[in-house]
Amino acid sequence: MADKRKRRRPVDDSDSESDSKLPFKSKLKPDSTILQTLKTLKDSATAAASSSATKPLTLSDLNLSTACREVTDLSLSSVQSSIESLILSFAHSILAGNGFSFSVPSRSSANQLYVPELDRIVLKDKTAVRPFANVSTVRKATITTRILQLIHQLCLKSIHVTKRDLFYTDVKLFQDQTQSDAVLDDVSCILGCTRSSLNVVAAEKGVVVGRLIFSDNGDMIDCTKMGMGGKAIPPNIDRVGDMQSDALFILLVEKDAAYMRLAEDRFYNRFPCIIVTAKGQPDVATRLFMRKMKTELKLPVIALVDSDPYGLKILSVYGCGSKNMSYDSANLTTPDIKWLGIRPSDLDKYKIPEQCRLPMTEQDIKTGKDLLEEDFVKKNPGWVEELSLMVKSKQKAEIQALSSFGFQYLTEVYLPLKLQQKDWL
């Protein structure tokens, strides 16, 4: 395909003024043709989803040699009772003079396993002991107890709080929000439930705009009528329902800036789609929302991320889950995300000028090489090729690099052309 373009290129240049302003614009076919390709994409995605929907693969189906740990959504009362039985056993143990000790599933990277059949990371069953009477664990054991107590209160009152709220209830003990956040994930693992079932949510981070209608806590939300900023993705997924859409695909955007461009240009009206961003690394709410959209609407997901190792990393978090939350990867991952751009090969293909490309730092190159070793990259030969190209050329570029051809180049030429050519991996 690249060859063809090269051959035609000189003709384009002599063609007309407007074409040289926005390179490759002449390559665009009418929107109706592009829409046709998108429709076939959607149909194939729907077909694939419905065929696999009949037989959803779970961990238990696989008979893996290593035992794996997964959590489930638990009701408030069952969370409450499991906390209570844990605490009662501790009380007995203390009164018997034996102190107490947690058994916490390890979330270290040695305890993670990528399952290619499921296309996501799962947690193995190694656990660590966290006794109170040990200098190295006393602090964590105490924080864990305290967090358990706070969640117990949430259960009694059946309300939601944010992670920040939780931290502020005992700043003196927690010292640092990262500590209480980490213990919160531990508590999910100990109790075997998802973090949402603990009634603790993170602050809103992700936003969505486009052809989507859903109910948030009973109110119907039309995401085409949410202004430029879009609708913030609700932190607790259980109050989201009734999703409807006439979109052909979901466009996942890494950066807020690119999202704004797309929203302002009403890209979703030209090509019916739903645009989502989590402004960098996605939070739990956005990932839950993505998965819900994918499973309910059965739309293909296309991703637009930076051409650097972190862009791919973000893609992988959406796709196969983060190591930190791998215990809940079943609910948090959106399988089969297509990598649309900006891909390392696009830098030359779209003749992105030198001044918009950045040299990769040593750290970047190291991250890139590490990613090449990861299973979720290896399973997709196209990704391996692109990433190797990136590491070899030692150049990265952000989505904004396209702005060098004009701010609207992204929405007017780059994305339509990419979609027309089905140029995704």
Added chain:
Amino acid sequence: MDTPTSRMTRSAAKKDSPDSGKKPPFHSKQKMDTEGSSDSPAETKKAKSKTPRKPKSAHVLKQKSPAEFFADNKNIAGFDNPGKSLYTTVRELVENSLDSAESISELPVVEITIEDIGRSKFNSMIGLADHERVDEELYDDFESAKAREKRLAKEARHQEIQAKNASVGKKVKGPMATKPTKSREASYYRVTCKDNGRGMPHDDIPNMFGRVLSGTKYGLKQTRGKFGLGAKMALIWSKMSTGLPIEISSSMKSQNYTSFCRLDIDIHRNIPHIHVHEKRENMDIWHGAEIQIVIEGNWTTYRSKILHYMRQMAVITPYAQFLFKFLSDTPEKNVTVRFARRTDIMPPIPVETKYHPSAVDLLLIKRLIAETSKQNLFQFLQHEFVNVGKSYAERLIGEMGPDFSPKMPVKSLTAQQIVRIHQLFRQAKFDDPSGNCLSPAGEYNLRLGIIKELHPDMVATYSGSAQVFEGHPFIVEAGVSVGGKDVKQGLNIFRFANRIPLLFEQGADVVTRTAIKRINWNNYKINQTQDKIGVFVSIVSTKIPFKGTGKEYIGDDISEIASAVKTAIQQCCAQLKSKIVKRIQAREQQERKRSLNKYIPNATGAIYDMLKDMSQSRASKKKRYEDKDADLLNQVSAHLVTKETLKEKLTQHVEQVDYEMALEYATQTGVKEEPREDVYIPPLEAINKFNDFCSPYFVFRLFH
């Protein structure tokens, strides 16, 4: 030659042709051609608008004596400004003294005195009468009426603010340090350095001081000096700043007289200019040299540098004794520091070595050929270079080509042939030079120096084996200390090259960079920002690859040195780590109970609150619990089990665990720490009705 005229016209040419971007070479060339005749009216006009020039003087061929060169470029020898000049003078004199004493294997005793000379004293020294200022406004530090008004107003405002602060009860900062009005008046110092070294032969003294680039330290050898300038540069500086001559008295071991010499230097001819040169009586059978020089300097700004230098010198040469004195008219400013000798063991004198084939260039080969006493090529290769043995020399000559033969006279080599030899030297493989010619400070001395000067809590030292870069052997020694007095938090880096401290341009140095960027201090349980870390690295080599004009730092670009430095520091850290870990364990041992107890209220509080909630909700909602749990909740609601009960029980548990851990710790470490003693048991069949357990200090007798 780029005269001002040509520069001028070229810039004019550029302005004239803004569209020259397309074919710049042609355009500019054309302009360049015209500039010789400069017949373009615009250009001449521009040139004339400037002050008139005398291009003639630029064309006169001038020659510079080495002394003149260094007088013009005194910054490359470390004489950038008066302050640095004072510092460099001190260090050149001190280093000369150390070299001199070490050359006769005498433990060095160096006395250095800096004496502040006031202006009037200086004037009287040079025979200039003091002048009163007549026209005050002529001087730079004259305060005009307007300026005085401004200053007084500022002071008044400041006082007002202070008074206000005092009335409000704020913490009053000390009176704002009024900046001393910067006077451009020079200050003069007499620097005296006395040692117990070799001394100098009577007749050589004038040339040793009065001729730049003549010296005893040339040759391939590990030396302290950097350029072979030493005292000569100080003399040039004194000539430039005060015009006063240098005074030298010297005596050698076998002499029964003292040579006294007063001289200065004729900078243009690079020859000494002798005032007095005589033999005097040697009263107290002293040998060594005493050098006295009067220079312009700046003690106030370079005080700390000079003291740091002395201190670091004392670290790296603990076998020397230094006495440093600063004298001035105001006694409270006087400084006297004595760095006592801590050891009698001196590192061996570095020996001169031959060149390594991979370290020579064309010029050097030619020089070696000119100087050699060997007749033929074979002997030349074998004797003038290290690591070229008999068979290797033969193989080399065979490889050089048909033009060469082992017996050919070495002086008859043509220029082309020498190039061929040079090429082969570059390509052929030679064994690395050995480090035998080097004289590192030695781990022992380094360690002693660190302990003596810093009094650290712990110290570890490491001495690497000799390594090679570009044919020059080098040895890296390192010491890492933690804690100590007068050490600031974080990394304190002490750099030594050929056993002299390096104080300036620390940022780019290989040692600094390695210590900051490439060592993961956390790995060794050392906190890079909190702990007082001393990093000492001493590099010795026949050629130190200095960077920059002042030769004050070693570049970070030589990977051999960088990796050797890294390994040396890491080795030290690894030694420290085990000590630190032990110490942490011991501390943990002491603090375990406290840190565990600290969390008891938090943990029991949380658990008890939950129990209470449970017992309450059980009462209202009639939730079912198992018998055992129900009992417990009953006890909670009946206040039989309270927060205190839980606390008490948990404390008991902690105490028990603590006891067990302490016991375990004692059994593990107790055995190791106590020195073992031999105990003897006599055979059982002895007649005596007792057994003797004999130790070197006592006998334990067991009666049956």
